[in-house]
Amino acid sequence: MGRPPLKDERNEGLKKGPWTPEEDEKLKDYIDKHGHGSWQLLPRRAGLNRCGKSCRLRWSNYLRPDIKRGNFSPQEIQTIVDLHSSLGNKWAMIASRLPGRTDNEIKNYWNTHLRKKLLRNGIDPQTHQLLTDLNFPPNFNNFPLSSLENLANIRLLGNIIQLLNSNPLPSFSHTTLDGILNPTLQLPSSIANVTFSVDYKPVCNTFQPPEVQQHVTNAEYCLPGLTPATSEISSGNVGHSSICDYSLLNQNYEEFLVDDENNSSFWKDILSESFPSSSL
DNA sequence: AAAGGTTTCAACCGCGTTCAG
DNA sequence: CCTGAACGCGGTTGAAACCTT
Known part of the structure; x- marks a missing residue:
């Protein structure tokens, strides 16, 4: 009624x-x-x-004669994401900061493009925090969960997702299951010899990219605390632990938003080599 | 070429807010 | 202050376009 x-x-x-x-x-x-x-x-x-x-x-x-047509520019995309992270789904307010764009257009663009891009890159589009949800990416469901070791494995992959979102991307020295379980990541020369520990405890509240610590050699680099997905993705009830600071997470964030295709194929390669039996 | 599936986005719906009487 | 009409906003829908098989 x-x-x-x-x-x-x-x-x-x-x-x-x-x-x-x-x-x-x-x-x-x-x-x-x-x-x-x-x-x-x-x-x-x-x-x-x-x-x-x-x-x-x-x-x-x-x-309306002042309506701007055509694709969103990288600057406009950056503005939308920035404003959405602070305002949420206040499309009219976001539109007021983008001359010539309507709230409806921005809302549609968010729902059809930006939201998906953020999800694909391990960022919750509602909270703008990093995801830890075990269902992310969705194909993780297909992994055989026969032991706690495998579960830990998936958590580690979640951490690696975050790492891969950093810039520059590290390269793997191992792509086998054993390498994933006992990981030593081969980093770019600028930060060579930094060993990534497999420590699931949220140690730092703000993500510091490897570049920040490049003066430390052979040091343990602790990955940031993670955040669960929002209710639309997961019904899990794990506390939030870190805010995703885009400027630190990816210095070339603009590029990350505009085109992440290379990133996804990179992932396919890693996952297919690491889990040849799973249906990815 | 065609059928089926997916994506996009214009338009609608319904609710909260504002305002005039 | 109260009421009802209009406005504005965010969520949702569905037709058309596009893609995949």
Whole structure:
């Protein structure tokens, strides 16, 4: 039992669905000449068989002359992610900071592109924190969980996901299961000889990329604390432990957002070599 | 070439807020 | 202050476009 529909929401006998070019022309002509005024009265005055709400939406999302068309620029993408991390799903507020972009457009772009990119890179799109969820990536479900060792294995892979999101990417000296269980990562020359410990305890609250510690040789580098997925991904109840600081996590974050295809193929190679029996 | 599946995005729906009477 | 109408926003839907097999 909800609120009974208001006058504007009843829309008896009014047209719905996609707008025709003729309707667009009528709406545009009317607003050009008279301004929109009351949206409620506009359709009748403009000769449109639509509700005021539909006219307002069509104007603000499509017909408005200052609307910017085309792909989002890397700067715009960066702005959206930054604002979303602090504002959440406040699409209208985010849109107000991106001239020419509508809240609907940003919302759609987020849901169809950015959200998926963040997930693929191990970042929870709602909290903007790193994920530890055992279901991430989803194919982890296919790993044979015959022992706690295997479970620990998966946790380690989760850590490695985070590591791979750092820049520059380290390369593996072992890609076998044994190498994963007893990992020594071969790092770029700039940070060579830094050994990554397999320590699941959240030691540092802020992720410090290897570059920060490159003056330390043969030192244990502790991976950051991890965060579980949000409820849409997991119903687990593990406390959050670290905020994902994009500027530290990936100095070339812009590039990371725009194109992560190389990253994913890199992963396929690693996982198929490490778990040849699993159906990845 | 075609069928089925997936993705995209314009448009709708419903709720909370604002405002005029 | 109260009420109801209009507005604005975020979530959701579904048709069309695109992709895969």
